[in-house]
Amino acid sequence: MDQVLGHILVVDDDELICCLLKDILNRQNCAVTTVLNGASALETLRANAFDLVITDVNMPGMNGIVLMEEIKRISPDLPVIVITGGGNEEIAVKALKSGAFNFCRKPFEIEELTRIVKKGLEVKKFSDKQKEVLPFLTVEMSFDMPSDVMLIRSVIHHIYQGARQLGFPEDEFSMRVKLAIDEALNNAIKHGNHSNIDKKVKIRTQISPQKLMVTIRDEGPGFDVSQVPDPKDPSNLHREGGRGVLLISYYMDEVYYNDKGNEVMLVKYAKAKNAGDGTRQMDSGVWSTR
Amino acid sequence: MEITTKSNLEVSVVHLKGELDNESSEYLRKNIEKLIESEKVNIVLDFKELSYSNSAGLRELIALYKLANASGGNLKLCALQPQLEDLFSFTNLRKVFDIYQNEDEAVASFTV
Numbered sequence: 001m002d003q004v005l006g007h008i009l010v011v012d013d014d015e016l017i018c019c020l021l022k023d024i025l026n027r028q029n030c031a032v033t034t035v036l037n038g039a040s041a042l043e044t045l046r047a048n049a050f051d052l053v054i055t056d057v058n059m060p061g062m063n064g065i066v067l068m069e070e071i072k073r074i075s076p077d078l079p080v081i082v083i084t085g086g087g088n089e090e091i092a093v094k095a096l097k098s099g100a101f102n103f104c105r106k107p108f109e110i111e112e113l114t115r116i117v118k119k120g121l122e123v124k125k126f127s128d129k130q131k132e133v134l135p136f137l138t139v140e141m142s143f144d145m146p147s148d149v150m151l152i153r154s155v156i157h158h159i160y161q162g163a164r165q166l167g168f169p170e171d172e173f174s175m176r177v178k179l180a181i182d183e184a185l186n187n188a189i190k191h192g193n194h195s196n197i198d199k200k201v202k203i204r205t206q207i208s209p210q211k212l213m214v215t216i217r218d219e220g221p222g223f224d225v226s227q228v229p230d231p232k233d234p235s236n237l238h239r240e241g242g243r244g245v246l247l248i249s250y251y252m253d254e255v256y257y258n259d260k261g262n263e264v265m266l267v268k269y270a271k272a273k274n275a276g277d278g279t280r281q282m283d284s285g286v287w288s289t290r
Numbered sequence: 291m292e293i294t295t296k297s298n299l300e301v302s303v304v305h306l307k308g309e310l311d312n313e314s315s316e317y318l319r320k321n322i323e324k325l326i327e328s329e330k331v332n333i334v335l336d337f338k339e340l341s342y343s344n345s346a347g348l349r350e351l352i353a354l355y356k357l358a359n360a361s362g363g364n365l366k367l368c369a370l371q372p373q374l375e376d377l378f379s380f381t382n383l384r385k386v387f388d389i390y391q392n393e394d395e396a397v398a399s400f401t402v
Contacts, residue, residue, distance in 0.1 A: 149312045175342065175373040182311070182344045232382045240352045243345040243381055250380055 003029065006051035006121040010034045011041040011067065012083070013059045020108070021054060028114050030121075038062030042070055045078075051124045052117065053080045054104075057091050065091075065098055072099050077127045079120035134167060134209055143203040147193040147218075152185045155203060159214065162207045169270055176251035177212060177268050183244035184216045184264050192218025192262055215265045222261030291340075293321050301400050302330045303393055307339040310347030322354045322365075331363025334396040338369035343377065355387065364388070368396035 008030050010021045018034035025032045033048070035041050038061060041053070053071060057064035068080045079101035084091045092103040101123065102116045139162045145151050156178055163173050185201065193199035204215040229236050231243045249255050254267035291314035292307040302325050308314065325333060335351075343351075351365075358365040368390040370378060378384050390396035 153311070153313075178342070179344055179377075186312070186344070186346060232380075234382075234385075237382055237386050238352065238356070240349045241345070243348055246381070247345055247377075 004031050005029045005118070006124065007031045007033070007049065008117070009041060009044060009050045009053045011036075011038065011053065011055040011059070011064070013037060013056065017056070017083075021113075024108070024110055024113060025117065028117065030117065038064075038067035038070070041067055042074070045071060045074060050078065052101075052120045053078060054083065054117070055080060056083045057088075057095065058085065065095055068095065068100055069098055077124070077131075079124055081116055081120060131167075137166060138206055138208045139166060141203075141205040141207075144200050145203065146197045147189040147195050147199050147201060148197060149186060149189050149195070152182060152189075155185065156181055159205055159207070159212075162205070163212055166207055166209045168207060168209060168212055173212075177266075180248045180251040180266050180268075181214055181216075183248050184214070184266060187244050187264075188216050188218035188220075188262075191223065192220030194220070210270050212268045212270075213265065215263065217258075217263040220262050222258075222263075224261055225257050291317060293318065295321065295325065297325070297330050301332045301334060301397050303334045303336055303397065305336040305339070309341060310343040310350070312344070312346045315346050315350035319350055319354065323357070326357060326361050326363070331358055331361045332400050333358055333363065333365045334390075334393060334400075335365065335367050336369055336393050336396075337367060337371065337374060338393075340374065341371060343374060348377075348381065348383065352383075352386065364400070366390065366396050366399065368393050 005028065008025055010018055010025075010032055012018050012021070012034070013036050015036065018036070022032040022034055033044060033050075035044055037059060038055075041055065045053070055064040055067055062070075064082050068082065071078060071080055080099070082092070082095040082100045082103045083106060084095070084103055085106055092105075095103050101120050104113050104116060141158060141162055143155055143158075145155065159181065160173055160178065163177070164170060185203075188201045189195055193201065199219040202217045206213045225245060228245045229239075229242060231237070231239065231246055236242065248264070248266065252266045253269050256265040256267075257263065291309060294305045296303050304321065304325075306318070310318065322333065325331075355365045366388040369392050370389060378387070378389065388396075388399065390399060
């Protein structure tokens with residue numbers, strides 16, 4: 001075989017179809033692994049690197065659409081081609097909406113199949129090439145927003161998109177980082193700027209695959225974080241407010257306040273260096289919470 | 291956030307779906323206040339499909355808990371997802387709220 005174009009995983013409960021696809025794709029210089037069901041496909045994908053998956057839709061147990069959704073969780077960039085029965089346009093549309101790269105109807109037209117497979121392999125190669133530079137990339141984002149809490153959700157969404165694009169772990173973001181940014185922005189808007197729409201909150205964000213850093217500054221007089229009552233103290237448990245600062249320190253790896261107390265810098269590492277324990281230290285003239 | 295409520299004579303179960311933040315806290319408050327005004331003061335908040343709460347959400351929950359108690363009832367929680375379990379444990383709010391594994395246990399606790 002000449003240079004291998006890519007390694008393809010074929011999933012179909014019909015052994016004859018598996019053999020047929022293997023034969024067609026081998027002739028196109030593709031290495032092919034075949035499995036007969038979704039569970040084996042996921043096991044094989046976890047143990048080996050592939051450039052493309054072709055899966056039948058109708059299989060006993062896990063169907064092709066569910067399998068594809070699982071694959072997208074494991075490898076979001078892995079192209080998946082779905083095989084549908086002839087005339088089943090509804091399934092094809094559903095597959096595309098769920099993230100399929102393309103679909104192919106049975107019975108196969110060899111030319112159409114090989115064209116779609118080659119296109120899928122090109123897309124994967126391009127995506128792999130782009131990833132090579134990710135470890136050296138830092139994305140910066142700035143917002144100068146009016147003091148309106150209704151804008152918080154959109155700001156967080158933009159930061160989330162940036163983090164996701166750079167491969168920052170989604171589970172870290174989904175609750176912890178999101179909550180810390182939410183709290184810091186609420187503090188800046190409500191307590192710093194007293195929700196005065198004419199006052200701005202400045203947000204500076206730096207995201208790399210290793211680290212996420214968000215600096216938030218309001219136009220208020222600032223506050224002394226060491227004077228914030230401990231909301232975990234039994235005497236404060238029934239107080240309605242005052243948990244924001246605590247949650248920020250709990251969910252971020254490092255938190256720094258400027259001397260004036262109107263600017264906070266939140267730092268989260270992709271792999272946590274040390275979990276926040278809420279203790280505070282004076283460090284080079286700024287408050288740090290680790 | 292989506293809110294659906296089912297009530298019987300003793301207990302109202304309020305199912306929350308989505309996220310509890312600044313905006314949805316207000317929506318939750320209006321719903322619970324309406325229940326309490328109609329003398330349905332024993333309330334279970336079902337968190338099975340609640341994926342997020344910020345401190346504005348926590349603030350609202352404590353305010354509603356106090357309101358239910360002041361009206362002679364109680365506000366209990368059930369079916370917290372792991373991230374919210376973590377939030378309630380860390381903030382010691384488990385000591386404030388009665389929290390149950392599921393809706394049935396929470397409802398049954400009102401009749402004991």
